[in-house]
Amino acid sequence: MENRHEESALNHSTTLTNKQRGNEATVRPATLDVLSIHQLSAQGEISQVETHLAKDSFLLNNHDERGFTPLMWAAAFGEIAMVEFLLQKGADPKTLAWERESALSLASAGGFADIVNILLKHDVDIDSYDWNGGTPLLYAVRGNHLKCVEALLRCGADITFEADSGYSPIALAVALGHKKVQKLLEDHILKLFREPV
Structure with missing residues (x-):
């Protein structure tokens, strides 16, 4: 009988819940207010980018860790409205990133032919x-x-x-x-x- 009890204990589920493992989310997921101007530009979030620029106009041509500017991210992700917005604000389309992109x-x-055509006009x-x-x-x-x-x-x-x-x-x-x-x-x-x- 003791054997059965041991066997039953071994077969008992050892699955832990997220709370038991300590995997509960302690910080909220990234939202628009915590994304960088580069990320927001890649996502086409014009109003958020405008808010960042109102606080610090230097961000317009600011390089990220790869040397990309907000305009480069917008161009890379095909965000035509963002490209137009950034150029209108004075973004420099001639800037090169660290590896000359x-x-x-x-x-x-x-x-993104529409963006290519816009940039060629600059x-x-x-x-x-x-x-x-x-x-x-x-x-x-x-x-x-x-x-x-x-x-x-x-x-x-x-x-x-x-x-x-x-x-x-x-x-x-x-x-x-x-x-x-x-x-x-x-x-x-x-x-x-x-x-x-």
Whole structure:
């Protein structure tokens, strides 16, 4: 009989509750009032960003730990209204992050053609390159973002620039099998040859 009692005790559930384990939430989850201006920009929270800027205008072009500004985060996440708002407030679209990323390269990599077009109107360096030689055009080609490639070509992006990997935009399009982007680049090259010098 004693054996049965021991067996029963061993089979008894040893599952602890969250309270017993000490896993109860002691702090409330992150809310809009505790997010940084960079996080709020990436989420498109214009009213919250405006509140931060009213308290400290220096935050407009402030770099985070990666060197990204609020404008870069908005561009990277496709937050067009935020991009427009930050530019209107005086955000610098020419700023480069610690590894030379730009708002234009981040928008190009994400395929956000509307943002690419907005940034191109602000006299940004269309051929700025980052730590591995990637340009906005190379990122747009890599992502197979046809409308971004069109916008960049229309504004004079350098089609001969090669990343550190050795790929030019056309070679990258061929290697990745992005046929529409490849045709677009080929047509652009032909057009350049036909233009009078």
